[in-house]
Amino acid sequence: GDSVTQMEGPVTLSEEAFLTINCTYTATGYPSLFWYVQYPGEGLQLLLKATKADDKGSNKGFEATYRKETTSFHLEKGSVQVSDSAVYFCALEGLTGGGNKLTFGTGTQLKVEL
Amino acid sequence: GAVVSQHPSWVICKSGTSVKIECRSLDFQATTMFWYRQFPKQSLMLMATSNEGSKATYEQGVEKDKFLINHASLTLSTLTVTSAHPEDSSFYICSARVLAGGELFFGEGSRLTVL
Numbered sequence: 001g002d003s004v005t006q007m008e009g010p011v012t013l014s015e016e017a018f019l020t021i022n023c024t025y026t027a028t029g030y031p032s033l034f035w036y037v038q039y040p041g042e043g044l045q046l047l048l049k050a051t052k053a054d055d056k057g058s059n060k061g062f063e064a065t066y067r068k069e070t071t072s073f074h075l076e077k078g079s080v081q082v083s084d085s086a087v088y089f090c091a092l093e094g095l096t097g098g099g100n101k102l103t104f105g106t107g108t109q110l111k112v113e114l
Numbered sequence: 115g116a117v118v119s120q121h122p123s124w125v126i127c128k129s130g131t132s133v134k135i136e137c138r139s140l141d142f143q144a145t146t147m148f149w150y151r152q153f154p155k156q157s158l159m160l161m162a163t164s165n166e167g168s169k170a171t172y173e174q175g176v177e178k179d180k181f182l183i184n185h186a187s188l189t190l191s192t193l194t195v196t197s198a199h200p201e202d203s204s205f206y207i208c209s210a211r212v213l214a215g216g217e218l219f220f221g222e223g224s225r226l227t228v229l
Contacts, residue, residue, distance in 0.1 A: 044207070
């Protein structure tokens with residue numbers, strides 16, 4: 001079945017540091033890939049997505065590129081801010097079961113310090 | 115973005131009692147709502163998909179008689195954990211969308227603790 005593996009946290013960075021959160025997936029065919037972010041006390045929010053190989057999703061300075069050859073969708077940001085502190089979830093929407101079902105990774109907590 | 119709200123955010127109950135969690139779409143009509151369960155340091159696991167006016171579709175391994183889902187209107191879905199036991203303690207999250215394939219909007223989650 002479909003699965004998503006992402007790096008364990010917490011990840012602690014200083015403000016303005018470079019961020020990478022790794023995400024790899026296993027799925028049949030060509031799923032859509034997502035990054036969701038959950039700020040403290042709030043629900044998950046879509047951060048960015050990519051629907052086909054080599055697509056790059058981007059939003060709020062975050063980027064992730066759909067790499068079919070490595071089955072990866074790593075999240076990157078060049079300069080993090082304290083306000084980026086949150087839990088980040090990688091997810092895929094597969095084609096099995098009629099589609100439209102998200103499979104999530106375990107989430108990676110990011111803490112950004114001054 | 116659209117807002118989905120869950121209530122209650124926290125609930126503590128005694129073993130053997132039933133607990134109802136509500137999921138509301140506040141500014142849009144949701145044709146489909148999803149219920150997830152999350153254990154500490156684990157991913158969100160889809161429990162069931164509910165479409166307004168029809169029976170929920172449960173994922174394999176989820177007891178439909180234990181986790182009752184009702185989607186009576188386009189803005190409200192409820193999850194009732196019946197005869198709760200300590201192993202049901204978890205974080206329950208709902209999401210909703212307007213149309214098939216559309217963006218999902220998530221509630222803030224409800225933490226259930228069964229004593």
